[in-house]
Amino acid sequence: MKSARILVGLLVLLPGMSRGRAAVPPEPVPREAGRLVAVKDFDPTLLAGEIVRETNDVRVRQGLAPFKPEPRLVAAADSQAAMISLLLRGGHDNPLPHQGDPLARALHAGLPAGTVAENAARLNARNRETGRAYTYRELAAVLVQAWMDSPGHRANLLSPKLQYLGCGTRTALLLPGEEVVYAIQDFYTPAPASEPPPPAFRPGATSLTR
Secondary structure, eight states: OOOOEEEEEEEEEOOOOTTTOOOOOOOOOOGGGGSBOOGGGOOHHHHHHHHHHHHHHHHHHTTOOOOEEOHHHHHHHHHHHHHHHHHTSOOSOOOSTTOSSHHHHHHHTTOOSEEEEEEEEEEESBOTTTOOBOBHHHHHHHHHHHHHHSHHHHHHHTOTTOOEEEEEEEEEEEETTEEEEEEEEEEEEEOOSSOOOOOEEEEEESOOOO
């Protein structure tokens, strides 16, 4: 019998290693991460990679193991990022068959039953104070910091029980000059070989507006 846990967190930002573990050096930042984010030539893979890099840097600084990559989790996150960018809203629901919630998307992508958590965000691609577009590296740092500032999202991001991370990103032009980025973090741990825990749904957060 398939059982799973789902933990979700939704973040909306409108304009604007356990102890004793050997230290893990941060991954080098690619030169491309210094490019400015723009709808016309947006690179979703680059931003997703920078979010993973920033997330793992935060976890290592907190004494936690970095997340492992999982292509099927990336596919699940990417499909949700694409959907919410079409709907022009953040969220964890999805109207497509077999993709209605984070667990369904993980299973649809080919992952076995397990614990699934999801963070979602909507963020203006320009700095509210300066009006300048973020670089990919800057935007990833802003996204991860915003999740860290929200208790529900932070709990997902720093959970020692979650092992894998996949990210998806998209962008949309709402109005002339108003470029919005949508980002999804999907976390996963396979169910233990023994009888897994009963299904549970506990939202990490609903929304946050700054």
